[in-house]
Amino acid sequence: MLQYKNHLEKLAKLKVKEISLIENVQTFLDKIELNKDLNAFNFVFEDALEQAKIVEEKIFNGTYGKLAGMVIAIKDVLAIKDKPLTCSSKILENFNSVYTATAIQKLIDEDAIIIGKTNCDEFAMGSSNENSAFGKVLNPIDKTRVPGGSSGGSAVAVAANLCDVSLGTDTGGSIRQPASFCGIFGLKPTYGRVSRYGLTAFASSFDTIGPFANNVEDIALILSVLSGKDEFDSTSKEIDIPNFLELLNEKNKIKIGIPQEFFGEGLNEEIKNIIQKKIDFLSQNEKIEFVDIHLPHNQYSIATYYILTTAEASANLQRYDGVRYGVRDKNQNELDEMYTQTRSNGFGKEVKRRIMLGTYVLSSGYYDAYYTKAQKVRRLIQEDFQNAFKKVDVILTPTSPFTAFKIGEKLSNPLEMYLSDIYTTSANLAGIPGISIPVGNDSNGLPIGLQLLANQFNEALLLQTAKKLIHKINE
Amino acid sequence: MNSKYEAVIGLEVHAQLSTKSKIFCGCSTKFGSNPNSNVCPICLGHPGVLPVLNKKVVEYAALMGFATNCKIRERSIFARKNYFYPDSPKGWQTSQFDEPICENGFLDVTTSDGVEHHLNITRIHMEEDAGKSIHDKGSETLVDLNRTGVPLIEIVSEPDMRSAEEAYLYLTKLKQILTYLNICDGNMEEGSLRCDANVSIRLKNETSLGTKTEVKNMNSFKNVEKAINVEIARQIEIVEDGGRIIQQTLLWDADLEDVFPMRSKEESHDYRYFPEPDLMPIVINENWRNEIAENLPELPEVRKNRFISEFKLPEYDAEILTSNRPLADYYEKVITVTRDYKSASNWIMGEVLKVLKEDKIEITDFPLSAENLGKLIELINNNTISGQIAKDIFPEILKTNEDPSKIVREKNLVQITDTSKLEGIISTIISSNQAQVQQYLSGKDSVIGFFVGQVMKASQGKANPKVVNELLKKKLIEQK
Numbered sequence: 001m002l003q004y005k006n007h008l009e010k011l012a013k014l015k016v017k018e019i020s021l022i023e024n025v026q027t028f029l030d031k032i033e034l035n036k037d038l039n040a041f042n043f044v045f046e047d048a049l050e051q052a053k054i055v056e057e058k059i060f061n062g063t064y065g066k067l068a069g070m071v072i073a074i075k076d077v078l079a080i081k082d083k084p085l086t087c088s089s090k091i092l093e094n095f096n097s098v099y100t101a102t103a104i105q106k107l108i109d110e111d112a113i114i115i116g117k118t119n120c121d122e123f124a125m126g127s128s129n130e131n132s133a134f135g136k137v138l139n140p141i142d143k144t145r146v147p148g149g150s151s152g153g154s155a156v157a158v159a160a161n162l163c164d165v166s167l168g169t170d171t172g173g174s175i176r177q178p179a180s181f182c183g184i185f186g187l188k189p190t191y192g193r194v195s196r197y198g199l200t201a202f203a204s205s206f207d208t209i210g211p212f213a214n215n216v217e218d219i220a221l222i223l224s225v226l227s228g229k230d231e232f233d234s235t236s237k238e239i240d241i242p243n244f245l246e247l248l249n250e251k252n253k254i255k256i257g258i259p260q261e262f263f264g265e266g267l268n269e270e271i272k273n274i275i276q277k278k279i280d281f282l283s284q285n286e287k288i289e290f291v292d293i294h295l296p297h298n299q300y301s302i303a304t305y306y307i308l309t310t311a312e313a314s315a316n317l318q319r320y321d322g323v324r325y326g327v328r329d330k331n332q333n334e335l336d337e338m339y340t341q342t343r344s345n346g347f348g349k350e351v352k353r354r355i356m357l358g359t360y361v362l363s364s365g366y367y368d369a370y371y372t373k374a375q376k377v378r379r380l381i382q383e384d385f386q387n388a389f390k391k392v393d394v395i396l397t398p399t400s401p402f403t404a405f406k407i408g409e410k411l412s413n414p415l416e417m418y419l420s421d422i423y424t425t426s427a428n429l430a431g432i433p434g435i436s437i438p439v440g441n442d443s444n445g446l447p448i449g450l451q452l453l454a455n456q457f458n459e460a461l462l463l464q465t466a467k468k469l470i471h472k473i474n475e
Numbered sequence: 476m477n478s479k480y481e482a483v484i485g486l487e488v489h490a491q492l493s494t495k496s497k498i499f500c501g502c503s504t505k506f507g508s509n510p511n512s513n514v515c516p517i518c519l520g521h522p523g524v525l526p527v528l529n530k531k532v533v534e535y536a537a538l539m540g541f542a543t544n545c546k547i548r549e550r551s552i553f554a555r556k557n558y559f560y561p562d563s564p565k566g567w568q569t570s571q572f573d574e575p576i577c578e579n580g581f582l583d584v585t586t587s588d589g590v591e592h593h594l595n596i597t598r599i600h601m602e603e604d605a606g607k608s609i610h611d612k613g614s615e616t617l618v619d620l621n622r623t624g625v626p627l628i629e630i631v632s633e634p635d636m637r638s639a640e641e642a643y644l645y646l647t648k649l650k651q652i653l654t655y656l657n658i659c660d661g662n663m664e665e666g667s668l669r670c671d672a673n674v675s676i677r678l679k680n681e682t683s684l685g686t687k688t689e690v691k692n693m694n695s696f697k698n699v700e701k702a703i704n705v706e707i708a709r710q711i712e713i714v715e716d717g718g719r720i721i722q723q724t725l726l727w728d729a730d731l732e733d734v735f736p737m738r739s740k741e742e743s744h745d746y747r748y749f750p751e752p753d754l755m756p757i758v759i760n761e762n763w764r765n766e767i768a769e770n771l772p773e774l775p776e777v778r779k780n781r782f783i784s785e786f787k788l789p790e791y792d793a794e795i796l797t798s799n800r801p802l803a804d805y806y807e808k809v810i811t812v813t814r815d816y817k818s819a820s821n822w823i824m825g826e827v828l829k830v831l832k833e834d835k836i837e838i839t840d841f842p843l844s845a846e847n848l849g850k851l852i853e854l855i856n857n858n859t860i861s862g863q864i865a866k867d868i869f870p871e872i873l874k875t876n877e878d879p880s881k882i883v884r885e886k887n888l889v890q891i892t893d894t895s896k897l898e899g900i901i902s903t904i905i906s907s908n909q910a911q912v913q914q915y916l917s918g919k920d921s922v923i924g925f926f927v928g929q930v931m932k933a934s935q936g937k938a939n940p941k942v943v944n945e946l947l948k949k950k951l952i953e954q955k
Contacts, residue, residue: 079523087522099516101523200522205752233525234755312752315555318566319520323618335616339559362557362747371749 002161006217007070010164014059014069021059021069021113025052028071028115032162038138040156042076043084044116051113058111065110066225070218072107073157073166076117077124078209079198080104087200088132089122091320091327091346101198102230103167103209110225115163118153122348123317124169124202126150127177127420130411131350138407139181141446145404148178148420151212155182158212165213165222169199171206172305173399173424176436179212180399180449183438185466186212187219188424190457191431192237194223195230201316203309205235206428216467219435220244223459239457247460248467253286256465257293257392262423268402270442275398275450278439282472291392295384298426300377302418305425307361307374314358320346353414378429385430389455394465397423399436399449423451433459437466439473480676480714482707483684484642485634488649489627490659491604491667492535497624498603499526499569504626506665510619518624520564525753528553532626533576533757535658536601537767539628540577542652542774543596550758551576553601553751558744561618562606570629572748575600576757584644594645595633602627634673634684639703646670646699651775655800663695670699675720676710685710686720690734692727702727706734778803786816795824801838805845812849815856822852826869843873851879864888864936892939894946897930900938901950904929912954923947 003019004010013019025048032044048071058064074080077087079097086092100108108114121131129137129152137152139145140160147156151168155178158166168175170188179186187210194209201207211222224245229238258279263272282288322328322342329341347355361370388395400420410417427434433456436449450469454462497504500517517524540547554572580596604627606620630649636642650668653659661668670693675685690706693699705727710720725734759767773781775797782793782803797803802823809819827848831838851872854860860868860883868888872879883889891897904926905912915922923944930943 077523079521085522092522095522097523098521099524196523197525198523201753203752232527234527235525235753311749315557315567315747315749318557318559319522319564321559321561321566323561324519324564325521335561359747362749364745364747367747367749 002164002214006213006215007067007164007221008217011059011069014056021052021056022049024069025049025071025113025115028163031160032116035140035160035162037143038140038156038160039135040118040137040153040160040162041073041116042086042088042119042134042153045083045114048113048115055111055113065112066221067107067110067112070112070222071115071164072112073115073118073154073163074104075120075124075151075154075166075168077120077169077200077202078104078117078167079200080114080117084117085200086117086133087123088120088134089320089347089351090133091322091342093133093327095326097198099198101209102195102232103226104198106225106228107167107222118151118157118166120153120168121150121174122351123200123313124150124171124174124207125313125350125354127173127417128405128407128410129153129178130407131348133348136407139404141183142404142444144406145446146181146407148181148400148404150174150178151186152178154212155179155184155186158182158214159184165211165218167209168212169202170208170210170424170428171202171309172428173421175208175210175212176399176424176434176449176451177420179436180438180447180451181404183441183447183449184212184214185216185219185435185437186210187223187435187459187463188427188433189223189227189459190433191428192235193239193433193457193459194226195228195233195236197230197232201312203312204316205312206305206309208428216248216437216463216470217245219466220248220463223463237457242460244460244463248464250464251287252464253289254394254461254465254468255289255291255392257388257395258290259293259295259298259388259395259397261295261298262397266401266419266422267398268442271398271401271403271448274440274442274448278450278469278473279396282469285472288468288472290396293388293392293395295381295388295395295426297377297380297384301381301426301429302422304374304377304381305421305429306357306418307370308378308429310354310358311362311371312358314355314362317347317351317355322346350414381426382430385426385432385453385455393454393461395453397451397453399423399451403442403444403446403448427453430456432456433462435462435466437470439469479678480707480711481637481679482639482703483634483675483677483687484636484639484703485673486630486632486636486642486645487671487673488630488632488646489669490539490630490649490653490661492532492626492628492658493660493667494529494531494535494626496529498529498532498601498626499624502624506667508621510617511621513621514623518564519620520566526569526751528754528757529626532601533759534767534770535626535656536576536599536628537759537764538656538658538771539630539653540580540599541768541771542656543577543580543582543599543630543649545577545580545596545599547577547759547764548574549760550574550756551600552756553754554748555751556602557747560605560608561616562608562620562623564606564620564623568602568605569751569754570602571600573750576759582645582648584641584648586638586640586644592636592641594635594641597631597633599628599630602629634675634687639700639707642672642703643696643700646696648775650696651799655772655775657772657800663693666694672699672703672706674703674706674710676707676714686722688720688722689724690727691724691737694729698727698729701732702734705732709734772800775800775803782806786810786820788816788820792817792820792824795828796820799838805838805841808845809849809852812846813852813856815852818852818856819849822848826866830873843876847872847876847879854879854883858890858892858939859883860888860890861936861938861940863931864890867936888937890939891934891937892942894942897934897938897943897946898950900930900933901926901943901946904933905950905954912951915951916955923951926951
């Protein structure tokens with residue numbers, strides 16, 4: 001166990017030398033080594049110790065940043081200058097980034113300590129972290145089970161206490177679903193809240209960067225650091241950044257919508273019952289009101305999501321062609337053969353599946369039937385949420401229809417694997433923020449996650465609600 | 476051309492915009508830098524990079540739209556045009572597909588038979604240039620990505636042209652406008668202006684279009700005209716022989732003056748266009764539109780007409796003087812010094828253009844300032860020097876760009892208008908050329924020219940010819 005319950009407490013203890021930052025980092029490094037079988041990290045940065053020395057000095061000098069001493073693991077799809085950036089793909093196994101992602105730079109500028117890069121599904125495509133050129137990641141709660149994906153390594157790093165917090169990316173649930181499988185907090189911010197510059201694109205209009213943590217406070221703190229308009233990302237938005245941490249303790253009355261479509265067929269009965277019990281329990285509180293709502297187009301979200309994200313991905317992954325960087329098949333003399341062999345050998349099965357799907361839906365003759373139609377449905381899904389948020393502050397759903405499944409269980413059935421994201425993709429389609437919070441365990445002792453969704457740029461209310469619910473549930 | 480047929484031609488013109496930085500990153504657009512030196516992670520397509528649109532590109536594209544009578548869209552979007560090639564780092568070209576920035580424009584050109592042709596422009600859109608693949612260094616292909624991300628506009632015409640001459644004139648006019656707007660240097664040899672031609676033929680009374688071919692790789696205006704003519708002739712020959720035109724891309728070979736089919740593998744593309752999710756739609760609101768429109772300079776056509784009406788120049792003069800913006804600017808600077816509009820025009824169209832042609836330089840590199848040329852013309856007009864003296868000293872002031880009045884003073888070239896001085900010279904010449912005097916007196920008026928020449932010679936060209944003429948006539952009559 002850690003000697004502190006959140007970063008503010010850690011910082012306070014660092015200041016009075018109750019904790020040594022160097023020892024703290026060394027402990028994390030040791031634990032990472034000890035838990036190597038979890039395979040959570042692609043790369044561990046030994047230079048974190050030197051960084052710890054510098055930051056500790058700053059803490060004693062009183063010239064430290066907001067995240068001073070926070071030890072952070074980074075999903076290996078985010079760029080850090082002169083560090084490997086593999087996206088857990090063979091095609092980038094030899095690649096080092098020449099620049100640093102805006103989000104990472106913001107962490108560094110606030111004196112966070114980057115301890116390594118975490119394993120994930122290749123190019124963030126997957127829901128189990130089994131699609132990685134660096135091997136699968138194990139769930140620390142039950143090592144025969146998956147941690148969820150695609151940010152499985154980042155979720156495990158936090159769940160197994162291999163770092164304080166971690167960054168993941170969420171294109172269709174890749175933060176929330178593994179957070180739920182691993183029993184921790186995971187936030188997907190509003191699209192446009194956090195700069196994507198330096199995030200290796202999977203689906204550009206869906207991708208977001210967000211944190212995993214053991215507590216809501218750290219999520220709020222790190223979000224306030226990550227947020228803001230970036231001149232290098234045209235889709236990032238110029239909008240006020242509230243002090244999320246301070247706003248956590250607001251005591252407003254909250255109206256929570258329960259979308260009926262999220263509790264129907266496909267949802268594991270046990271999860272359904274446990275969540276229902278929590279709702280019943282919480283409804284006793286006079287400051288929390290639950291109302292039934294409808295999100296009628298959610299039934300199309302998986303189909304819409306896979307058409308649009310694969311379309312964008314098929315283009316985004318064209319740059320991995322062996323010409324300028326990455327791994328090239330050197331045995332070919334003809335250009336087309338070089339492309340074909342480089343990409344056939346460099347990409348894994350799931351990535352190739354999605355590239356082909358995306359190429360197909362954009363092909364002339366099919367574009368309107370798939371891409372154009374899916375864009376229209378995306379708008380309907382957005383409208384569903386806009387209408388819902390006229391009636392309620394926050395929406396509550398299960399994060400996943402099931403708890404962590406067995407390794408290999410769904411590998412041979414991609415469609416079933418895709419259903420892992422049935423409750424999470426609509427937030428990415430609508431660009432709204434969502435958080436998964438741990439609310440209990442099933443009979444196998446596996447964590448159950450509860451998803452909260454709020455309107456665009458309303459993370460303050462989202463986090464407030466998360467804090468309130470967790471507080472009540474743990475009472 | 477076989478008179479049974481008419482040609483149908485449309486042009487796709489790519490113009491490299493002369494912005495300082497690239498379209499989606501801060502890299503320099505400088506031509507001729509060391510290979511792969513004007514590059515960054517963004518234009519190299521590294522993982523995680525995003526484009527940020529250079530606002531100047533939008534303004535330049537809109538300016539071209541205004542200048543070619545286009546409708547400027549309030550909202551336009553970028554799209555990804557997907558294809559694999561080593562000089563395309565992202566695997567797509569960021570371009571515009573649906574909703575381009577400018578639509579529905581036109582240009583009018585007048586062919587040598589005096590007929591005016593109204594040529595419609597379908598669209599103008601913004602896009603990024605690709606890098607350069609260099610295949611002629613051994614067996615390897617070398618890739619230079621300096622050009623990757625240099626901004627382009629593509630100007631697409633309707634298939635409204637019926638002859639290579641129209642195409643040539645249209646292209647010339649586009650270049651003239653681009654350079655007037657100062658948004659492209661218009662250099663076809665360096666590739667900052669590129670032109671592809673879509674060519675088909677049909678029987679003269681036919682209304683439907685024939686199968687077209689696309690002709691590429693013309694690196695000069697003249698080659699565009701030649702290539703189109705060659706392609707028209709090729710198509711007519713095929714049809715006359717009972718053959719059928721195949722839709723294909725042809726490459727012009729300037730040395731062989733012929734077109735050759737491109738490998739069919741290279742042209743069978745499905746570009747899978749879709750809206751670029753990394754860029755927001757470009758919204759040109761009324762304020763911005765007005766701001767851009769305010770920067771629209773006087774265009775060649777308008778300026779030409781103004782030169783005719785304001786300076787009373789012949790159309791021929793006005794046409795040449797306004798053919799490019801710096802030349803017209805030079806003329807307008809000259810006439811701030813001298814009000815003799817026609818003489819200024821004559822000097823520029825004569826002496827100045829001759830030097831530009833001989834030295835192969837542009838007017839912007841012409842050593843003599845407009846001010847000094849204006850002063851030179853004034854020296855003639857106020858009778859300080861003769862036109863001949865002016866022409867004689869022109870090479871010298873060209874070299875030094877010195878105030879011509881200073882040179883005239885130093886060399887003592889001030890014209891002699893003082894009759895008493897001239898009378899002396901004339902008397903000497905008359906007395907020593909009695910034979911010619913007799914000829915004159917017997918009615919051969921043209922002999923006066925001989926005397927004028929002698930007087931000019933004796934005065935080292937400084938005598939005022941008009942005064943000499945009058946005095947000579949008077950003195951010769953006295954010899955009777």
